[in-house]
Amino acid sequence: QKEVEQDPGPLSVPEGAIVSLNCTYSNSAFQYFMWYRQYSRKGPELLMYTYSSGNKEDGRFTAQVDKSSKYISLFIRDSQPSDSATYLCAMTLNNAGNMLTFGGGTRLMVKP
């Protein structure tokens, strides 16, 4: 079983739609969870960071963590064509500078 799994997509939605992106993980020791956006041939750009189970909102983005189910989500409201990118979830064991473990990414396409 892979440590962190993401549906690779592509996920195609019309502009203005609500997008739901998800990751599952197998290691219950993961405590910190991040979502990165990566445009083609660019570096990952940090979007959201969460620690505890529950929701965290930042503008059009909401990150959700369910540690009991080992499941995290990123919701994008009012999606825009500029949101078209690959979304990577990443997680780490603690905040002592540990390595990030990434999912494979979900490619999102928002059509005008």
Add this chain to the structure above:
Amino acid sequence: EPEVTQTPSHQVTQMGQEVILRCVPISNHLYFYWYRQILGQKVEFLVSFYNNEISEKSEIFDDQFSVERPDGSNFTLKIRSTKLEDSAMYFCASRDPVAGADEQYFGPGTRLTVT
């Protein structure tokens, strides 16, 4: 807004040659990282560096790899004798320990092509 920078953006080298990839982390950050991403695959951790020493490394980071902070601003990754399978995007990242979280900020990457 401060950002991580990396040079060169693209490096082409022949198998067996040494390459040095350079990074300038965000100025007040103290944790530094290298990751790589083979085309179409996951971003993979290579090494983390803090207080002038390696704090963690992955199985990928074997004796062919080394890291150095030669001065107060640069952070380098050296591959001593490149192999075809080293072809990948290499990303540098840095983190502010005062932030109290694992928010790592990535550079734009160096595309390494080994021929």
